[in-house]
Amino acid sequence: MSKRGDRLQNTGARGSRRAASRRSAAPHAGSGNGGDAPPPSRLWVWLKRLFFWGAALAVLCLIFLAFAVGFAARSLPSFDTLQATQPGQTIVVRARDGRELVEIGPSFGEWLRYGDIPDTMTNAMIAVEDKRFRSHFGVDPVRLTGAVIEGVTGSRARLGGTSTITQQLARNLFLNNNRSLDRKAREAVLAMALEWRFSKEQILELYLNKVYFGGGAYGIDGASRKFFSHPATDLSVAEAAIIAGLVKAPSQYSPTADVQAAVDRAQVVLGLMQEQGYITSDQARVDVSAVQLKEQAGQNSVRYFTDWVLPQLDIILPETYEPIEVWTTLDIGMQRAATAAIEANTPGGAQGALVSLDRDGAILALVGGTDYVASNFNRATTALRQPGSAWKLFVYLAALEAGYTPEDTVNDTPVTIDGWSPRNSNGRNVGETDLRTAFAYSINTVAAQLGNEVGFGTVASMARRFGITSKIDTNPSMVLGASEMRVIEMTQAFAGIAAKGVIVQPYGITKVTGASGDVLYEREQETNSPVLPDYVVAGITDLLQAAVQTGTGRAAQIGRPVAGKTGTTSSNKDGWFIGFSSGITTGVWMGRDDAKAVSGLQGGRAPAQAFAAYMRYAVKERPIEEFDVTLNLPEWQLEPDEEAMFGAPDDYYYIDEQGNLVEPGRRDAEPEPFGQERERGPNAPPAASQDFLEQAIGSALPPQPQPQPRPQREPRRPALPPQAPVRQGE
Missing domain, CATH: 1.10.3810.10 (Biosynthetic peptidoglycan transglycosylase-like)
Known part of the structure; x- marks a missing residue:
């Protein structure tokens, strides 16, 4: 047989064997499930893929993490370096004489x-x-x-x-x-x-x-x-x-x-x-x-000052983490005297606060409460309380600027303003009195009349001039201190009067030095212009001095000139005294944090006594300074000269600048054009003689009325009618 025939024979034999194999396998498979096995599901395929990729990703993450950890480990400082590193910034706060007040920051x-x-x-x-x-x-x-x-x-x-x-x-x-x-x-x-x-x-x-x-x-x-x-x-x-x-x-x-x-x-x-x-x-x-805990030595009131002053470093310094020294204005002796004065005079259950400023605004002492450990709430710089009659400073400043003088007569009578009827603390009205007495004895009804006359907005504007930043209501009751103020800003305003009308900005830091001794900050001296005329400052100083000499602030006397003002709110919830002497201005507040009444609390008692106790120490090294209360009034406010005794200027004929004759009552009139007849005044002489007129009308003329004398000038007083009864207080 040929080779081609052999290949065909072999191929046919292989095909017969495969067919036989399929026939022999078919009954076996059919006995199990009746057919071929189904292909794997899509879910199973995706789960296998997810597991595979997840494992791969996890391995990659572990490799990345190992590299990151290894790199970080190699970059870590040595153990000795970490041991020597101290966290936090140390701040040493120093008094004005360089002595250390407190060290703030980590302790190890x-x-x-x-x-x-x-x-x-x-x-x-x-x-x-x-x-x-x-x-x-x-x-x-x-x-x-x-x-x-x-x-x-x-x-x-x-x-x-x-x-x-x-x-x-x-x-x-x-x-x-x-x-x-x-x-x-x-x-x-x-x-x-x-x-x-x-x-x-x-x-x-x-x-x-x-x-x-x-x-x-x-x-x-x-x-x-x-x-x-x-x-x-x-x-x-x-x-x-x-x-x-x-x-x-x-x-x-x-x-x-x-x-x-x-x-x-x-x-x-x-x-x-x-x-x-x-x-x-x-x-x-x-x-x-x-367990026996360490007794905490009472942190003195210096912490009230440092709590207020240190946050200012964030504003005046660039960001730094090196240890720094902060040189402040605080006087250690005055701070101790202030703390003792507040602790000794504050009524039981009440709190007290004190701020004392030098003539340029430097804080000499600051007490924010009776016990810093018990309560670190700073009542000197944070608490808002009604100042009572201490607010009358701005009412009388506005009145003096409007033309009043301390000697001017005012009328203490009951008043009602827009339905509000203040009354005096003793329930009485004294009638006519001068401005000095009304201020010294803190007569509410007079302050209400003055505020109404000059305008409540004018009073608020006056307060703003002297650095008051808290919200001021312009309701009539604002003249008696209804708006809440901070002790430090009220003291700042009185310090402006002591500084001859120049606004005073309180400050506590003079310079800051770094660990190397470099000066990181140094305060520059400010120069400000007065915000009031000299005669207004002299007038209000006169009134403030009278309040201490003879008025409600007599307890603040210290044996040298003092000018100041008391303040008491309704139901004795707040007591204030703010005053100055020898270039130091001090404000004292007392009251309860919950604003409940404090029995017997009045500005002229405990606060004035605390003021005196502190100020006797504060000014003892300073020369005695007399207040300048001489009123050099502007021309528009001066009285007429001696010629006024012969009559008012309007009673005379006179020649104006153009040579024209001006008749009585016509002083301000413009000259009429030539040839035009002037309009006659009521007292001008008749155009024709009396005989001529009688002949013309055929009878006698009626008698002429006699001129009435001019009324005398009344003393200046608030232009308000007497109205309903009101309340008086400091």
């Missing part, structure tokens, strides 16, 4: 090596902050998973935070406290880098010596000395529990802020320590409330 105890840290302290911190610290790699997967579940479900079942001790250390050393995803990612990378670079013992040593415990204390030794007056090497179980409990919220659980909160938190720490096997049940039952 001794650095404790890991072997010197008591096991009780280490165990307490691990128990409450990171119970798996010794087993994780910087990030706790269990806590991280719990955080993810919490974020999805909204649950709040977890008691701890997501950050491990290592993460907290990374944040404290290198990051801020922003709650952003980016910051958390960097925190995790740095935490793993720290674990890569340092041992667990080194991480704990850094953490326990650098973590913040509140009150400016960093590190366990600083906290132990601050709260218990002994080093951290002597910490008991209860004390260690208190310190460990502070990390979560230093201000909330601080023993100096809330003892009970600190005790309750320490009990939680002790329970966790027992649960994790660090202490026995007997140790966990220790009485934390019996």
